[in-house]
Amino acid sequence: MRCSPEVKTALVTGGARGIGAAITATLADAGWRVVAADIDARAIDKAERDWGDAPITGAVLDVTDRIAVSGLMDAHGPFDVVVNNAAIPADMLPFAELTPEHFAQALKINVQGSFIVAQEAARRMAAGAIVNIASRGYLGGIGGAHYVASKAAVVGMTRAMAVELRWRGISVNAVAPGMVETRMIEGFSSAMREKMTEMEPEGGPLDPAVIAGVVAYLASPAGRSMTGQVLLVDGGKTIGTGLY
Ligand SMILES: NC(=O)c1ccc[n+]([C@@H]2O[C@H](COP(=O)([O-])OP(=O)(O)OC[C@H]3O[C@@H](n4cnc5c(N)ncnc54)[C@H](O)[C@@H]3O)[C@@H](O)[C@H]2O)c1
Numbered sequence: 001m002r003c004s005p006e007v008k009t010a011l012v013t014g015g016a017r018g019i020g021a022a023i024t025a026t027l028a029d030a031g032w033r034v035v036a037a038d039i040d041a042r043a044i045d046k047a048e049r050d051w052g053d054a055p056i057t058g059a060v061l062d063v064t065d066r067i068a069v070s071g072l073m074d075a076h077g078p079f080d081v082v083v084n085n086a087a088i089p090a091d092m093l094p095f096a097e098l099t100p101e102h103f104a105q106a107l108k109i110n111v112q113g114s115f116i117v118a119q120e121a122a123r124r125m126a127a128g129a130i131v132n133i134a135s136r137g138y139l140g141g142i143g144g145a146h147y148v149a150s151k152a153a154v155v156g157m158t159r160a161m162a163v164e165l166r167w168r169g170i171s172v173n174a175v176a177p178g179m180v181e182t183r184m185i186e187g188f189s190s191a192m193r194e195k196m197t198e199m200e201p202e203g204g205p206l207d208p209a210v211i212a213g214v215v216a217y218l219a220s221p222a223g224r225s226m227t228g229q230v231l232l233v234d235g236g237k238t239i240g241t242g243l244y
Helices: 018-029 041-051 066-076 100-124 145-168 190-198 208-219
Strands: 009-013 033-038 056-060 081-084 128-133 170-177 230-233
Touching (some): 009 018, 009 066, 009 100, 018 033, 018 041, 018 056, 018 081, 033 041, 033 066, 056 066, 066 100, 081 208, 100 128, 100 145, 145 170, 170 208
Parallel strands (some): 009 033, 009 081, 033 056, 081 128, 128 170, 170 230
């Protein structure tokens, strides 16, 4: 179903749960027609019950499958806003224990998936905004070097895309969240979670709605006037200790 021309259309990948579901709901509340695409059909079914009558369409999609991505763009696009949010969790293995498979998987889904979706979308977009969800982890930390590398690649790709696409009126920015309360951090051991929570200036993980609000701003006309930026949304954890 195509909506009237004044209703803008957004695509959110990994939109069935966690931060993606919050972005989907926030954009729909702000008047966007949203396609929430996720590899997990059961998660979409569950989310659809929560969405009720909101202008949200769920779609099963693997972001690494270019034919499927292209088909979704043709069926539901062109999109005015694309949010590359789908990713696999960061298992925080020490560097010495990582395998080539860990690296290949993180790069395939977190980087190639975002690349495929952004490229297929940009080919069809007249103007608009692309928002890539990176992670504060791109700065580096203990464990999960494959995840860190994938998110640093997302940041690099964001900057390169922004330079090229600005001439077409497409802004490209990255949002780099700190610790957010979703399934992604459920896999952390309680010791790891306690340690990480202790260091969060907000006293614990952020609500996914906080990240969704930043994405909604980047999707708005004011937000689109900046491009190539990485917005760290982490309660200030990464600005330093405050000590000289
Ligand atoms: N939760 C955090 O603390 C945190 C911190 C920094 C960054 N992030 C980033 O935020 C984004 C969302 O993470 P989340 O915490 O909501 O995780 P989540 O696991 O709750 O949600 C991720 C969603 O992506 C979907 N997905 C995975 N692979 C896919 C694929 N190939 N194609 C389509 N969909 C796929 C999953 O089914 C899931 O619904 C990710 O990019 C993540 O790296 C999360």
